[in-house]
Amino acid sequence: SYELTQPVSLSVALGQTARITCGGNNIGNKNVHWYQQKPGQAPLLVIYRNINRPSGIPERFSGSNSENTATLTISRAQVGDEADYYCQVWDSSANWVFGGGTKLTVL
Amino acid sequence: EVQLVESGGGLIQPGGSLRLSCAASGFTVSRNYMGWVRQAPGKGLEWVSAIYSGGATYHTDSVRGRFTISRDNLKNTLYLQMNSLRAEDTAVYYCARAPEGATGEFDFWGQGTLVTVSS
Numbered sequence: 239s240y241e242l243t244q245p246v247s248l249s250v251a252l253g254q255t256a257r258i259t260c261g262g263n264n265i266g267n268k269n270v271h272w273y274q275q276k277p278g279q280a281p282l283l284v285i286y287r288n289i290n291r292p293s294g295i296p297e298r299f300s301g302s303n304s305e306n307t308a309t310l311t312i313s314r315a316q317v318g319d320e321a322d323y324y325c326q327v328w329d330s331s332a333n334w335v336f337g338g339g340t341k342l343t344v345l
Numbered sequence: 346e347v348q349l350v351e352s353g354g355g356l357i358q359p360g361g362s363l364r365l366s367c368a369a370s371g372f373t374v375s376r377n378y379m380g381w382v383r384q385a386p387g388k389g390l391e392w393v394s395a396i397y398s399g400g401a402t403y404h405t406d407s408v409r410g411r412f413t414i415s416r417d418n419l420k421n422t423l424y425l426q427m428n429s430l431r432a433e434d435t436a437v438y439y440c441a442r443a444p445e446g447a448t449g450e451f452d453f454w455g456q457g458t459l460v461t462v463s464s
Contacts, residue, residue: 271450273390280439280457281382281390286450324390328448333403334380334392 240329242337249343256312258340260325263306268327270308272301275322275339284323285310315344347371347453349440354458361430361462367423367440367455375418378443380451381425383436383460393438394425397447408434430462 243261250256260270270288273281283292285301288308298313312319325337353365365381380395394404394414402414413426423440437459441451 269448269450273451275390280454281441281451282454283450283452286452287445292452322389326390326451333395333405333447334382336382336390336392339389 239332240327240335242325242327242335244323244325244337244340246338247341247343249345250312250315251345252317253314256315256319256342256344258310258312258323258325258342260308260310260337261306262308262327265308265327266303266305268303268329270301270303271326272299272310273324273326274319275324276320281324312342315342317344320344347442349442349453349455351438351440351455351458354438354460356461356463357430358464359431359462362426362428363430363460365425365427365438365440365458365460367425369421369423369442372442372444374416374421374423378446378449379414379416379423380441380443381414381423382439382441382451382454383434384439384457385433385436388436391436395443395447396423427460430460432462434460435462436460 272285274284275281288303300311322339324339348370350368381393411429415424437457439457441454
């Protein structure tokens, strides 16, 4: 089966840049999607197919994917960005796979 | 406007059955890949089941043989039949749409329905 590895937690100072990583074997060859989930809410798509932002998602959110690591970058972090973030891919051996999630705290 | 509304969750004893529903509006379920994703209390997201636009169905190993995903094209509704429920199936269950197919993203999610398996 295919596994995705994310840091459990990440802290960033207000206004600084947060980079959340998602590790997987040759993940650079896959489409990676990122979701934001706030307490009590359903997940919200913030980046799809590695680098694309859905309508309504601020430009501060960006993505990259290369070799064995995909990264979600949140520039000029705001208190409202505090949430759990999940990466996700599709793999032929396991269908849809989610990372374990990263809890982002803005200090 | 795309909407997904789940229902059917509740408290059920181990070994029991439940059927979850996901009523869709604003798009056609049968023309999209659809999935169920669950989240156990305090845990991360876990894909459970999927149905492709062509009708093929897939389930994660832990539910295969116990859960069945299906759809009613006339009602534009997705279902998850859950049998032989276990305590570890306790979770919020979300339905979601993947319009670009298997390698694509889940672009819309329902609000979720809570399933609690306990005696």
